[in-house]
Amino acid sequence: MHDKIREFIFENFLFNAEGSALDNDASFLETGIIDSTGMLELVNWIQETYGFEVDDTELVPENLDSVNRLAIYIDRKTQAATRVSG
Amino acid sequence: MLVHDYLIRSAERFPEKTALVHGGRRTSYSELLSLASSVSSWLRHAGVEKGDRVAILNDDPREYISSYFGILMAGGIVVALNTDTSARTLGAQISGCGVSAAITQAKFMGYLRDLGKGVTSLKSVAASGLKPSDAGDEGYALSDLKDAFVFPPGTPARSARADLAQVIYTSGTTGGSSAVTLRHSNLAANTASIIEYLKLGEGDSVMAVLPFFYSYGNSVMLTHIAAGGRLVVNQNFLYPNLILDQMAAEEVTGFSGVPSTYAILLNRSALRRYKFPALRYMTQAGGAMPPRLAREMKSVFPDVDFYVMYGQTEASARLSYLEPHELLRKAGSVGKAIPGVLLEVLDEGGGPVGPGETGEIVASGENIMAGYWREPEKTARVLKNGKLWTGDLARVDEEGFIYIVSRKSDIIKCGSHRIHPAEIEEVLAEHAAVHESAVIGVEDEILGEALKALVVLKTGYQCSRNELLQHLKALLPSYKVPQHIDFIPELPKTSSGKIKRALLKTPSAPGSPGSIGQRSQKEAG
Incomplete structure (x- = not known):
């Protein structure tokens, strides 16, 4: 999960730049890695890749503002979806 | 003043009154x-x-x-x-x-x-x-x-009023980066005019999300300090819901945004769940906003006045606005001149065009810049007899409402930024594999226009999209790095060698990105 998220971020926002370090706890808000339109791309990617709808109220730093937070959020949402469908 | x-x-x-709220301070x-x-x-x-x-x-x-x-x-x-x-x-x-x-x-x-x-x-x-x-x-x-x-x-x-107060760097109408110089009198005239038509007073407070270093954000800052109002500032739009929370908590009376601000609020925030009883008005400038977005904002907040506005850095910010009650009847119009400004739509000979005909918007008023910093020739191309030739083409209806048709220059309005393609093309040309390139604006639901680079590689060279992106990112601010890169075999040109940019924007045209984009990435990959 973490690797997949990192791969998307490196591919789209860091352009696979060599030597670019990205701490899994680094805040996107503070580091400026992602801008407001980049955040839209990220949310679209999450929806397409993991097959769930990101509700407008969920677009908050607690869910999205680092690789680790994204992983926890996606995990929680996909598990919830599994429970509903199961 | x-x-x-x-x-x-x-x-x-108002010595003890709050002028600024930022980050809880x-x-x-x-x-x-x-x-x-x-x-x-x-x-x-x-x-x-x-x-x-x-x-x-x-x-x-x-x-x-x-x-x-x-x-x-x-x-x-x-x-x-x-x-x-x-x-x-x-x-x-x-x-x-x-x-x-x-x-x-x-x-x-x-x-x-x-x-x-x-x-x-x-x-x-x-x-x-x-x-x-x-x-x-x-x-x-x-x-x-x-x-x-x-x-x-x-x-x-x-x-003195005639002394210069500010230089603002912008992508000017005549190409390249331009340093617009504004006198105290220019900024003061525009500030007074905006305060008048927005009816701003000491009881007003604005949610300021736009950067102050551009003329739109600059005018938001100046008008509120002049009126004795309050600036609630959060210039990071990564999480719009945080902005909306703050707007409600601070009971702001105003909000100013560019088209992409409103597109993001409507499409990617919980906007419709909020109520802002204190909110009196919203303003939009910084490029054409699809009338659909303005209508949607109006339907979400029917009691809030929505001002569509138009301007240029060269005019200290503002040139025209559409009265909020005309928003639906005159959808797509940028309204009429603000107080203290005269707007004319003229043909190339300097004569007025008839109703429905297209001409260039020419502005005069105390808000018009002194010129571009130490560039008299460049200044003379846009300032003639004290009037600003904006480079924006428009038509006027029989009631005098102005509708922008297109821009004469190649400037791309991407989000809140104005970007001249040459700034990016010059950096692309420095890459060893690049023969030539053209950067165009392509329609984008959120940004208004997204940047697309069409790149022709030198014979025998290979280069990937990511290599070019890394090159651009190293030399340019991130907002100037194109969202799209297509590799194409050649650029369509006129007989004099000028790139036919309009043709590049037409997907079906020969040599256009639509017809060759897919194969070229692989080839170049």
Whole structure:
């Protein structure tokens, strides 16, 4: 999960730049890695890749503002979806 | 009225009133004036004289605003710079208008130190967050300013209304980056006009999300300080719901955005779940907004006045607005001239066009710039007999409402930024594999226009999209890095060798990206 998220971020926002370090706890808000339109791309990617709808109220730093937070959020949402469908 | 008088007068009238809210911190008018006075004192101590250019490279609103007024109080000219920058851009801007002092933050000191020998004008730097021991001979830690140089407020340098107050870098209508120079009188005329038609008063407070270094954000800042209002500032739009929370908590009366701001709010926020009983108006400028978005905003907030506006940096910001009650009846129009401005739509010979015919918008009024910094020829191309030829093509209906048809120049309006394609094409040309390129704006639901680079590689060379993106990112601010890159075999050109940009935007045209984009990426990959 973490690797997949990192791969998307490196591919789209860091352009696979060599030597670019990205701490899994680094805040996107503070580091400026992602801008407001980049955040839209990220949310679209999450929806397409993991097959769930990101509700407008969920677009908050607690869910999205680092690789680790994204992983926890996606995990929680996909598990919830599994429970509903199961 | 001089521009710094706004702060001095509001501090006299409302000393304890909150002028600024940012990150949970509240700054009163008297505090803001005190900080500005300290900045002014430091600048005079540093040898800054009347008419000297002083840069602000600072994303802290409290420091930005106090520096802005402090520079003017010292008789200097504000050169407010985009903090999303690169060493190359910064070097060109600082040397371009001979900046002699800068007020910044420790995090930007790396850029300033990297400027190198090409930039000789910069003598003094004050930076917040800098340890005094790191400041060096010419640097000064901003946190110490207040204690070190306390002068009584109200002793500003003797500026006149005709003196220059500000330089704003923008992608000008005539190509390349332009340094627009604005007099005190230009900014004061525009500020008074905006206050009049938005009916701003001391009871107003605005959610300021736009950067102050562009003319739209600059006008939001100036109008509220002049009116004695309150600025609630959050210039990071990554999580719009946080902005909406703050708008509700602070009971703001106004909101200003560019088309992409409203597109994001409507499509990617919980906007419809909020109620803002205090919100009185919203403004939109910075490029054409699809009427559909304006209608949607109006349907979400039927009781809030929605102002569609139009302007240029060359006009200190504002030229026209559409009365909110005409929003639906005159959808797509930018309205009529603001108070104090005359707008004409003229043909190439300078005569007025008839109703429904297309011509160029020509503006006159006290808000029109002095010119581009030390570029008389470039200035003469747009300022003729005191009138500004905007480069924007428009038609006027029988009731006098103006509709923008297209822009004469190649400037791309991407989000809140104006970008000239040449700035990106020049950097692309520096890559060893690139033969030539053309950068165009393509329609984008959120950004208005997204940047697309069409690249022709040199024969025998290979280069991937990511390699080019890395190259661009190293040399350009991130907002100038194209969202799309297509490799194409050749660029369509006129017989004189000029790129046919309009043809590149047509997907079905021969040689256009639509017809060859898919194969070329693979080939070049």
